[in-house]
Each structure stands twice: as structure tokens, then as C-alpha cells.
Amino acid sequence: MTAIAGGDRAALAGLYRELERPVYRFILSKLNDPHESADILHDVFMEVWRSAGRFEGRSKVQTWVFGIAWRKVIDLRRKTGRLDMPGDPPDTADEGVDTEAAVLAGQEAVHVRHCLEELGDDHRMAVALAFYEDMPYGQIAEVAGVPEGTIKTRIYHAKKLLLRCLSGRVTRGVAT
Amino acid sequence: MTDRSDIEALLPFYANGTLSEAERAEVEAALRDDPALELELSALRAMRDTLQAEETRSPGEFGLARLMRSVEEEGRSRSSGRGLQPARLWRIAAVIAIAAFLAQSVFLLDRGGPGYELAGDGAGAVRVTFDPDATEAEIRAFLTELELEITGGPSALGLYDIMALDGEVSDEDMMALQASPLIETATRDD
Numbered sequence: 001m002t003a004i005a006g007g008d009r010a011a012l013a014g015l016y017r018e019l020e021r022p023v024y025r026f027i028l029s030k031l032n033d034p035h036e037s038a039d040i041l042h043d044v045f046m047e048v049w050r051s052a053g054r055f056e057g058r059s060k061v062q063t064w065v066f067g068i069a070w071r072k073v074i075d076l077r078r079k080t081g082r083l084d085m086p087g088d089p090p091d092t093a094d095e096g097v098d099t100e101a102a103v104l105a106g107q108e109a110v111h112v113r114h115c116l117e118e119l120g121d122d123h124r125m126a127v128a129l130a131f132y133e134d135m136p137y138g139q140i141a142e143v144a145g146v147p148e149g150t151i152k153t154r155i156y157h158a159k160k161l162l163l164r165c166l167s168g169r170v171t172r173g174v175a176t
Numbered sequence: 177m178t179d180r181s182d183i184e185a186l187l188p189f190y191a192n193g194t195l196s197e198a199e200r201a202e203v204e205a206a207l208r209d210d211p212a213l214e215l216e217l218s219a220l221r222a223m224r225d226t227l228q229a230e231e232t233r234s235p236g237e238f239g240l241a242r243l244m245r246s247v248e249e250e251g252r253s254r255s256s257g258r259g260l261q262p263a264r265l266w267r268i269a270a271v272i273a274i275a276a277f278l279a280q281s282v283f284l285l286d287r288g289g290p291g292y293e294l295a296g297d298g299a300g301a302v303r304v305t306f307d308p309d310a311t312e313a314e315i316r317a318f319l320t321e322l323e324l325e326i327t328g329g330p331s332a333l334g335l336y337d338i339m340a341l342d343g344e345v346s347d348e349d350m351m352a353l354q355a356s357p358l359i360e361t362a363t364r365d366d
Binding site for chain 1: 316
């Protein structure tokens with residue numbers, strides 16, 4: 001980051017090559033639009049280039065870059081009126097869930113993608129970073145700028161919603 | 177949340193292997209006594225494996241070329257001492273976005289036909305055409321290994337500008353480009 005802050009383009013290219021794919025995948029999982037996601041990815045790395053001098057090293061570089069991406073996604077969704085943050089699911093979310101069916105549906109990309117898209121932005125963000133990037137909850141909390149407990153609560157509810165959705169896909173016989 | 181829900185909240189992080197030793201032990205103890213929790217863990221692992229197995233086509237080297245052009249453009253406008261008007265910036269952004277889109281499209285389609293000049297100035301660059309069957313991933317790996325990057329193009333003839341990350345392309349790299357099955361033609365842009 002010091003090299004990037006000093007105007008080293010090769011260092012920026014190196015960071016881009018290291019993080020471009022996971023950051024793009026993270027953005028795409030929120031926007032579901034490859035062209036829009038490519039534009040946001042570009043904006044993220046332009047911001048990295050412009051603000052590298054402000055990186056204080058208090059978090060991992062990866063966390064910092066994902067944090068920029070998350071804020072840009074949220075800004076875009078706010079601007080376009082697409083922000084969706086549904087409330088927590090009812091405590092009865094487990095009722096009628098066939099977990100064995102959810103295990104089966106969890107192996108089908110089309111079901112998993114569908115159920116992920118059903119989640120609100122905050123829930124989906126936490127699941128995407130936990131499952132695509134294998135991030136610990138502490139790091140996800142840093143990316144989102146919220147306490148660790150909030151991420152655990154979001155994951156807890158997201159998990160219930162995902163299992164219910166996946167189980168429903170199988171029991172309703174939705175084709176893959 | 178109750179104790180069980182605390183464990184449930186940790187379960188996805190048990191599945192992705194990021195819990196501390198103490199948390200892991202806590203989850204494992206709960207799993208031993210609770211077959212339903214074990215089943216939930218299987219579902220979470222299945223989801224994680226499915227998501228990680230998905231192929232994502234990211235902008236790759238084309239995105240990097242677009243980024244480098246924007247960085248250069250920004251540097252030029254700063255060093256010229258006069259800021260660009262917002263409308264002009266918007267137009268540049270639009271041109272860059274279209275160029276990046278065309279880069280991807282033209283790469284995948286036929287690159288023959290009468291040509292135009294490359295969009296970039298290309299000074300000191302090597303001009304190449306890629307083999308039509310070369311994939312973006314292969315090109316990315318090859319250029320990364322040589323520490324080269326795409327800095328311009330494509331023209332309607334499918335010509336791309338290639339430069340070394342630290343400046344001019346060495347003779348050694350030039351030979352590697354010419355010898356690669358991923359590259360159809362490679363010539364210095366004098």
C-alpha cells in the first residue's frame with residue numbers, strides 16, 4: 001500500500017491481480033449485473049489508487065478493499081432505490097424446514113444462487129463473504145463497519161432463511 | 177440469542193474453518209449431542225462448496241488495462257495543472273467503459289477486417305494479436321508470469337498494446353511473446 005500511495009502503478013497492478021476476482025465476485029453477488037459490477041470494480045481500484053495514502057494498516061488490505069466495494073455497492077443501490085433490508089425473520093423460521101432436503105438443494109448452484117438472492121443486502125453480504133471468501137466474522141464486521149455481534153446475528157438469521165428456502169425448493173419440486 | 181442460537185451463529189464459520197480453537201471446541205461439543213445441528217452443518221458445507229465451485233468470469237486483464245488508462249489519464253490531467261470539467265470527465269469515463277466493453281467483445285469475436293488505429297498512443301509498446309482460441313485466463317497467466325500488461329487496444333484488427341510493468345518490453349520477453357502459442361503476431365511499435 002505504501003508503494004501504491006507513492007504512485008507505483010506496478011504495485012497497483014499487483015494488488016488488482018490479487019484481489020480483482022474475489023472483489024468482483026463479491027460485487028456481482030450483490031448487483032447480479034456483470035457490466036455494472038465491472039464498473040464498480042473499476043471505481044473500487046480507482047479509489048484504492050487515490051486513497052492508498054490514507055490506509056493506516058489497522059486492518060488487512062483485503063478487508064479495506066472489500067470495505068470500499070461494500071460502500072460503493074450500497075451507495076449505488078441507494079441511488080437506484082434497490083436497497084432491500086428486510087427485518088429479521090420470525091422465530092418460527094425453522095418450522096417445516098426439511099434440513100435433509102436443504103442438504104440436497106445446497107449442492108445445486110441454481111438453488112443456492114436463488115436462495116442467496118432472496119436475502120436482504122446485509123444478510124447476503126455476510127453469507128457471501130463467509131462462504132465465497134472464507135472470512136472470519138471479525139473481518140466481515142470490519143468490512144461492514146458494524147460490531148461482530150451484529151454479523152453473528154445476521155448470519156444466524158440468514159442461515160435460517162437459506163435453509164428454509166433450500167428445503168422449500170426441494171419439497172416444492174422446483175427444477176434445477 | 178440462546179446458547180443454541182449462539183452455536184448456530186458460529187456454525188457457518190465452523191464450516192469455513194475460521195473459528196478460534198475455543199469456539200471450535202464449543203461447536204464440536206454441541207455437534208456431538210445434537211444430530212439436527214450436524215445436519216445443518218452438512219447443508220452449510222454443501223452451500224459453501226457449491227458457491228466456491230462456481231466459475232466467475234471477471235474483467236481480468238481487460239479490467240486492468242481500463243484501470244491503468246484511467247490512472248494515466250488522471251495523472252495527465254493533474255500534471256497539466258488544470259482540472260478537467262466534470263462533463264469532460266464523464267465523457268472520458270464513458271469512452272473508457274465502451275473501450276473496455278469492446279475489448280472483451282472484439283476479443284471473443286472475429287478480429288479480422290480493415291483496421292483502424294489503436295485508441296492508446298502505444299509508444300514503446302509491443303503490438304500483439306492473440307490466438308482466437310486463447311482464453312482470458314491463459315492470457316492473464318502468461319502476461320502475469322512475464323510481468324507484462326495490456327495497455328491499449330484492441331483495434332478492429334485485434335491489435336493490443338503490451339508493455340512491461342516497469343517500462344519497456346525486454347528482448348527476452350519479446351522472444352517469449354513471439355514463441356507463445358497464445359500469440360499470433362508480436363511486433364515492436366516503433
